[in-house]
Amino acid sequence: MAKVVAKTDIGPPHYSNMLPPIVKENYGKWAYHEILTPGVLVHVSENGDKLYTVRVGSPRLMSILMVREICDLADKYCDGYLRFTSRHNIEFLLTDESKIEPLIADLEKMGLPVGGTGHSASNIIHTQGWLHCHTAATDASGIVKAIMDDLYEYFVDMKLPAKLKVAVACCLNMCGAVHCSDIAILGIHRTVPKIDHERLHQVCEIPTVVASCPTGAIRPDPKRKSVKVNEEKCMYCGNCYTMCPAMQIMDPENDGVAIMVGGKVSNARTAPMFSRLAIPFLPNNPPRWPEVVEAVRNIVDTWIRDAREGERVGEWIERIGWERFFEKTGIPFTEKHIDDYIFSVPTFRSTTQFKS
Amino acid sequence: MADKETPLLDELEKGPWPSFVKDMKRMGEKNPAARDHLRLLEKSYEDKLVHWKHGGIVGVQGYGGGVIGRYSDMPEEFPHVREFHTFRVNQPSGWFYTTEALRKLCDVWETYGSGMTNFHGSTGDVILLGAPTENLQACFNALSENGFDLGGSGSDLRTPSACVGPARCEYACIDTLDLCHDLTMEFQDEIHRPMWPYKFKIKIAGCPNDCVAAIARSDFSIIGTWKDALKIDQDAVKEYAEAGFDIQGLVVDKCPTKALKYEGGRLELVPEDCTKCMHCINKMPKALRPGDEKGAALLIGGKATILQSAFLSWVIVPWMEMKPPYDELKDLLRRIWEWWDENGKVRERVGELIYRLGMRNFLKAVGLKPVPQMVFRPRANPYIFWWPEEVGKNG
Numbered sequence: 001m002a003k004v005v006a007k008t009d010i011g012p013p014h015y016s017n018m019l020p021p022i023v024k025e026n027y028g029k030w031a032y033h034e035i036l037t038p039g040v041l042v043h044v045s046e047n048g049d050k051l052y053t054v055r056v057g058s059p060r061l062m063s064i065l066m067v068r069e070i071c072d073l074a075d076k077y078c079d080g081y082l083r084f085t086s087r088h089n090i091e092f093l094l095t096d097e098s099k100i101e102p103l104i105a106d107l108e109k110m111g112l113p114v115g116g117t118g119h120s121a122s123n124i125i126h127t128q129g130w131l132h133c134h135t136a137a138t139d140a141s142g143i144v145k146a147i148m149d150d151l152y153e154y155f156v157d158m159k160l161p162a163k164l165k166v167a168v169a170c171c172l173n174m175c176g177a178v179h180c181s182d183i184a185i186l187g188i189h190r191t192v193p194k195i196d197h198e199r200l201h202q203v204c205e206i207p208t209v210v211a212s213c214p215t216g217a218i219r220p221d222p223k224r225k226s227v228k229v230n231e232e233k234c235m236y237c238g239n240c241y242t243m244c245p246a247m248q249i250m251d252p253e254n255d256g257v258a259i260m261v262g263g264k265v266s267n268a269r270t271a272p273m274f275s276r277l278a279i280p281f282l283p284n285n286p287p288r289w290p291e292v293v294e295a296v297r298n299i300v301d302t303w304i305r306d307a308r309e310g311e312r313v314g315e316w317i318e319r320i321g322w323e324r325f326f327e328k329t330g331i332p333f334t335e336k337h338i339d340d341y342i343f344s345v346p347t348f349r350s351t352t353q354f355k356s
Numbered sequence: 357m358a359d360k361e362t363p364l365l366d367e368l369e370k371g372p373w374p375s376f377v378k379d380m381k382r383m384g385e386k387n388p389a390a391r392d393h394l395r396l397l398e399k400s401y402e403d404k405l406v407h408w409k410h411g412g413i414v415g416v417q418g419y420g421g422g423v424i425g426r427y428s429d430m431p432e433e434f435p436h437v438r439e440f441h442t443f444r445v446n447q448p449s450g451w452f453y454t455t456e457a458l459r460k461l462c463d464v465w466e467t468y469g470s471g472m473t474n475f476h477g478s479t480g481d482v483i484l485l486g487a488p489t490e491n492l493q494a495c496f497n498a499l500s501e502n503g504f505d506l507g508g509s510g511s512d513l514r515t516p517s518a519c520v521g522p523a524r525c526e527y528a529c530i531d532t533l534d535l536c537h538d539l540t541m542e543f544q545d546e547i548h549r550p551m552w553p554y555k556f557k558i559k560i561a562g563c564p565n566d567c568v569a570a571i572a573r574s575d576f577s578i579i580g581t582w583k584d585a586l587k588i589d590q591d592a593v594k595e596y597a598e599a600g601f602d603i604q605g606l607v608v609d610k611c612p613t614k615a616l617k618y619e620g621g622r623l624e625l626v627p628e629d630c631t632k633c634m635h636c637i638n639k640m641p642k643a644l645r646p647g648d649e650k651g652a653a654l655l656i657g658g659k660a661t662i663l664q665s666a667f668l669s670w671v672i673v674p675w676m677e678m679k680p681p682y683d684e685l686k687d688l689l690r691r692i693w694e695w696w697d698e699n700g701k702v703r704e705r706v707g708e709l710i711y712r713l714g715m716r717n718f719l720k721a722v723g724l725k726p727v728p729q730m731v732f733r734p735r736a737n738p739y740i741f742w743w744p745e746e747v748g749k750n751g
Contacts, residue, residue, distance in 0.1 A: 006500035008418040009544040013457060013503045015449035015533045019523060023452075028522035028531070032641045043524055051524060059376040061485075063383035063390065064462035064471045071455035071462075082458075084451040084475050086519065086568045093524075111374055127478060130400035131393075132426065132442065132485055134408040139400065141376050142368055149371030174660030175478045180572040180668070208702070214663040239662055243703075245410035252404040265572045267564035267579075268635040269612050272571050272668050286401040287367040310606060343665055 020081035022051050022095050038158050039114035040100060052094040054103055057113045057123050057148070057155055060088040061131070061141050069110060077103045087123045087165075089116050113156050119163055121154035121300075126168035127176040129187070135238055136170035137187030137255040138284050143168050146288040147185075147296055154300070161307035161316070164300065165264075172237050180263035182313040183296055184275040189236040190254040192229050193247040201225040204244035212243040235341070256283045259295055261325075262314030273314045276322075278329070280336035295331075302329045321355050362398040380472065389470040389486055392436035396428060414441050414489055416496040420549040422506025423492055439488040440470070444481035444507035445499060446540065446547075449533035450520050451476065460502040468495035478573075479557060480517030481507035505544075511703075512550035516540050518560040519567040526641065527634070528562035529580030529650040530678040536560050538682055543689075552693065553700030553709075557658075563646065564634045570658070570669070575706050576689065577655040577669040580678070584647035585627035586636075592643035593623045607636045651677045654685075656692070657707025667707045672719075674729040688722065695721040716741060 016024070026045035033043040041053040070090055074082040077099045083091045090112075092103060104114055116122045124147060127133065129140030147166065154160055167178035170187040178184035200209070209227050210218050217233035218240060227247075240247040259282065263275030278299065282291045299313070306328060307316040317325045326333045339347045360366075368377045377394070384391030400407050412425030424442040431438035445461070461482065465471060470486035477483040487495055496506070507515035516539050519525070521532030539558060540547065546556075559570035562580040570577035597603055603623065608616045615629035616636060623643070637644045654676055655669035676684060696706045699713060710718045719726055 006416075006497040008500070008505075009548060010500060010503070010505045011541045011544055012446035012505060012537070013448045015452055015523075015537055018448045018452035018454055018457065023523050028528070030522070030524065030526040032526055034641075043526070053524070057374065058475065059374050059379070060474050060476075061376040061379075062473055062475060063379045064465055064473065065382055065386075066379050067458060067462050067473065067475070071458050074455045080455040082453055082455065083520070084453075086451075086480075086517070088475065090475075111372075113373065125478065128474075130406045131397050132408065132440075134406060134410050134426070136406045139397070142365075142401070145368050145371070145373055145375060145377075148373035152372045155373075169660075172661050174662070174666075177478065177569065177573040177660045179660055179666035180569065211702070237662060239703075241410075242662075250405055255404065263572075265566050265569040267566065267571075267633050268638055269610055269633055272566075274666060274668070284404045286404065287364040310610065341665060 018081070020051075020079060020093050020095075022049055023081075023093070025049065026051070035118050035158070038120060038156055039117055040104075041117060050095070050097070052097060052100055054092040054094065054100060054107075054114055055085070055116050056090040056092065056107055057116060058084075058088055058090050059141065059145065060123075060126065073103065073106055073110075076106075085123075087116070087125050089123050113152065115156040115158075118158040119160045120156075120158045121148075121151045121160065121164040121166065123155070124148060124166045124168055125176055125178075125181075127170045127174075129168075129170040133170060133175075135173060135242060135249075137189050137238075137250070138170050138257050139286060140168045140170045140176070140187075142287055143185060143257070143289050143292060146290075146293050150293045150297055151300065160300075161304060162310050162312045164313070166296070172239075173242065178260070178263075179274055180265045180272060181275050182261065182263065183299060184260040184263060185292060185296070186258045186260060188256060188258050188281070189238055189249050189251060190256070190281065191236065191249075191251045192231050192234040193238075193241055193249040195226060195229065196246040196248060197221075197224050197226040200227065200244065200246035203246055209240055209244045209247065212240045214239060252284075256281050257289075257292055258282075259292070259299075261299060262317045264312050264314050270312075270315055270318070273318075275314075277337050278325075278331055280334065298329055298331075323355050362394055364401040365394065365398050383471045387466075387471045389436040389440070390472055392434040393440070393470055393472060393486060396430065396434045396437055399430065399434075408440075414492060416493050416506075418548075419496075419506060420551075421509035421512050422548060423496075424509055426486070437470075437486065440486040441489065441492060443469070443484040443487065443495065443499070444477060444479075444509055444515065445484060446505050446507040446515050447476055447480050447482055447517070449518050449536040449540075450523055451480070452523065452533075457503070461499075461504065464495060464498040464502060468498065479507070479514045481515050506548065508547040508550075508555075510550040511552045511554050512548070512556070513543050513546035513552075514555050514557045515547065516558040516560065517568055519562050521560075521562040525562060527565065527580075527637065527646060529582050529646055530560070530562055530578070530652050532560045532562045532580070534680065535578065535678060535682060538680060539686070539689075542686060546693075552697055554703045554705055556693070556696075556706065558689075564632055565638065571655060572658050572666075572668055573660075574658050574669065575656065576692070577658055578652050578678075578685075579655065580650065581632050581653050581675075582647040583649040583651065583675060585625055586630065586632070586647050587645045588623055588625060589643050589645075590622055593640070594621060596640055596643055597621060601640075603640075607639050610635055651675055654688070657705075657710060659705045659707055663703070664708045664711060667711075669707070671730050672724055674727060688724075691722040714741070
């Protein structure tokens, strides 16, 4: 064990030491911005200074070798400064317009795409998946790679009706918070947990396991010093497994993904909205999840064909109505789409205003 | 790396989007942990099953969070990821870096870990994926010597994060970077030593576009906005019109409250009808800007599904000025934490506690006055609770 020599609670490096000089000089003084080409922005300050940003898609999962290569580019073109966005993009910050083209040429050589601005498909925010999480019902990086390969043309161009934000979370814990994305891909379980009765009382407190269940499906089983699960009440959320490793919820045969659509977080035009269920289940089919890629493509294609200029997926669906969404996408509407959890009633159609 | 060691993952080397598999293979040639990491992922792809065991508490001296224990369930076959713990490293505000700082992080992680990272994790930290238990303290020491500290994990204040703000955005109504750094420094103890019912996330967005998804992804959402009328530059409006931009169709007709009129080449606003949604400003950034009286709206309760459904944060303070040292904000946060800590059950987020006990109890406890901005519409049922002092005794 190494000696404790480190200072604690020093906090992160101060951001002011990380800002390029042009940003420091124009901090809070930006006047406007324009998108010059897909992935290239210019911000113009009140005194006329221009800051160019080249936005680059990354897999988020990066080796230090790749990070150093990105640093090499930032040293070559950006005086050693760069930033990342909230959607895992890398942003190169330039003051010299003439360096944009050579930078993009170098990025192309590295296989890094420039885009993600305006009416484009932004990079996918996502969780760890099988790569590094113990509760994952699916992988995240693999699905992201397969979908972004398919949506690539929409990342590097701006030909969508509006911006498209896709997110992947590998279980219902949703570390990726996919509940407000235009298209959300969510790892789900579909079978009740298998209880390891031998182990349960050794590693878990029974009252805690019972209390962990949001539907009251778990009851004590005093005879076995364990618990039992009411299968009819279990909705496979996995919260009991998070609390107790003896409640094994992984099921390779039955785990897979659900697709939800129409969420947004921006307040522009319409209030923020949740994503809502479009497809209750698609199988885990690694390495490229073709069913998921095809389903996303179908939703995107239908949206492109049908939406008006500037309409996010959720705004488009709210305008045409969900009955039309299912009709136009050809996605079957089933009992699984009708909410039966605790806030269900306000989602029921309590009006005769609907399209036949 | 040996050929055909990962035939399934090799399929993810194809296609135009950058391949994490290619990158991990390169790292695997230099670091056996990265190689085993990829091989273990291949095993998950074969089995359609995760191969990480449940939990395991690890850490560094003086901290209760920031390092997440991770153990493979196949330690014999994949010995270099037997222990594969995660560091969360607190990012600088707005995710700005010098290459010098990034290279230091890389050097530390080359010495002590797998060499694999996430830029960034969902909450905002730099994620360093995979170090053995024996390296944890030394890795932390090295991070600290190089000016970095850990972020939050477990039932604590998670690492706050902020949008790019005034560093590069004309929409910023508050100094998101300064506020994020200030709160992070003020609440180091709350970030590093879990002591609450569950996690608590703070995100700071400079304007209602909310590029950090504060309203969806944080228990306490600070969203910049303004009080007075947005500013219109009529000359710039003319330039948009002359360039063929459809001001009526793409801006005025899309205003959610019909607060804009475009007549005779002039764009006019009815300020009292504007809800500051940002749409018109987004469409015409050269002509329109937020007003001068800037501050933030504070919202509470945002979270993902587990347990009581996903919540979007809702308004608790429609307006607060955001100026250093942010005492009013910090006091409010402390009052909220005190009430939540006192009343919350294990793994109950603050929004779920408010749902369980009611806004009236929350507002009373933290000393906020009810205002109509807190709700879309009032209740439709007559199940009204009365405080004892508001009514006489029955009989």
